[in-house]
Amino acid sequence: MIKTLVLYESRYKTTWEASNIISLIMGPSRRYPISKFSDDLRDFDFIVIGTPIYNGKIHPKMNVFLEKEHKWLSEKKIALFCTCFKGSEGLRVLREVEDSLGDNVLELGVFGGRLKMDRLTDRDYHAFAEYLSKEGLPPQGMDLFNKEEIVDWALRLKDIKDGLFGKLPLSQLRKEVENFLKNHNTCTLATASVGRIRATPVEYIYNQGQIYILSEGGEKFANLLFSSKISMAVYEDYTDMNSLYGIQITGQADIVEEMAEYKHVIKLKGMDMNFVRSLPTDLHMIRVDMEKVELLNSDFKKQGYSTRQVLKF
Numbered sequence: 034m035i036k037t038l039v040l041y042e043s044r045y046k047t048t049w050e051a052s053n054i055i056s057l058i059m060g061p062s063r064r065y066p067i068s069k070f071s072d073d074l075r076d077f078d079f080i081v082i083g084t085p086i087y088n089g090k091i092h093p094k095m096n097v098f099l100e101k102e103h104k105w106l107s108e109k110k111i112a113l114f115c116t117c118f119k120g121s122e123g124l125r126v127l128r129e130v131e132d133s134l135g136d137n138v139l140e141l142g143v144f145g146g147r148l149k150m151d152r153l154t155d156r157d158y159h160a161f162a163e164y165l166s167k168e169g170l171p172p173q174g175m176d177l178f179n180k181e182e183i184v185d186w187a188l189r190l191k192d193i194k195d196g197l198f199g200k201l202p203l204s205q206l207r208k209e210v211e212n213f214l215k216n217h218n219t220c221t222l223a224t225a226s227v228g229r230i231r232a233t234p235v236e237y238i239y240n241q242g243q244i245y246i247l248s249e250g251g252e253k254f255a256n257l258l259f260s261s262k263i264s265m266a267v268y269e270d271y272t273d274m275n276s277l278y279g280i281q282i283t284g285q286a287d288i289v290e291e292m293a294e295y296k297h298v299i300k301l302k303g304m305d306m307n308f309v310r311s312l313p314t315d316l317h318m319i320r321v322d323m324e325k326v327e328l329l330n331s332d333f334k335k336q337g338y339s340t341r342q343v344l345k346f
């Protein structure tokens with residue numbers, strides 16, 4: 034599994050909080066302040082570095098760290114982020130760091146900072162008051178911290194990371210996904226709409242890239258009527274960390290209205306329309322169009338590939 038190391042410096046915990054969010058989403062990961070950096074962290078694959086901006090510069094300790102670890106970092110894939118009050122300044126500063134690190138920097142993130150005046154040391158209080166007056170801002174604390182933009186960035190980073198290392202050849206990955214779906218018949222279907230969420234265990238049928246679900250009805254339709262976005266999971270029971278096998282699907286689910294498609298799937302299921310009509314209640318059909326499949330298979334590691342593979346449609 035690709036491991037992410039989130040290294041940060043933070044004086045008033047804003048960058049710490051952003052690092053925490055990023056680390057949770059990027060897992061498997063470790064989050065450390067640079068003061069705790071040690072040699073046993075050098076084997077991490079993907080490095081995320083976070084710093085606050087103070088007086089138009091990255092944190093001085095981060096500066097020292099980047100200089101000291103330049104060689105090690107030049108062999109890694111990196112993402113940089115900062116928290117600050119002036120986005121354009123944050124971006125300028127991160128670009129300078131990017132220039133010094135080289136083209137192994139894959140992504141930059143500039144996030145709003147947060148400060149309460151009463152928490153500042155005397156020195157920072159005066160420096161900050163000076164900074165605010167220079168920027169024409171009132172002498173008061175600010176809260177520009179936005180969890181959502183950090184979550185969005187972390188999800189984008191995860192996407193980038195998934196495409197970086199140990200990728201299975203596409204045709205082999207497609208075959209793996211197809212075989213797994215064909216050899217199973219039960220999934221957990223997750224549907225959601227505003228204020229409602231539902232996870233439903235259901236039988237499914239896989240046929241040539243599409244998944245069909247037959248249903249007498251129920252609460253999942255209360256969600257599907259408002260949002261066709263779904264997530265599906267099919268998996269083996271957990272035994273140990275070396276025998277993981279499961280897939281997560283993200284896609285669109287629609288209620289099948291077209292009669293020809295409905296009849297075709299009923300036939301695939303080994304039923305006929307007379308039987309369906311003879312049922313005491315309606316039998317609805319849902320079609321899932323897959324957009325993304327995430328496959329976890331511990332065996333891939335033995336073959337020299339990443340345990341986690343992503344297939345996009």
Ligand SMILES: Cc1cc2nc3c(=O)[nH]c(=O)nc-3n(C[C@H](O)[C@H](O)[C@H](O)COP(=O)(O)O)c2cc1C
Pocket residue numbers: 042043044045046047048049085086087088089090116117118119120122123145146147148153156157158160161164
């Ligand atoms: C003394 C001081 C100087 C600052 N200078 C800048 C600056 O030059 N540019 C900027 O965008 N933000 C500046 N800020 C805001 C911080 O970058 C922001 O609050 C950051 O999120 C703090 O991160 P931390 O809580 O992780 O230490 C300054 C804050 C202080 C207290």
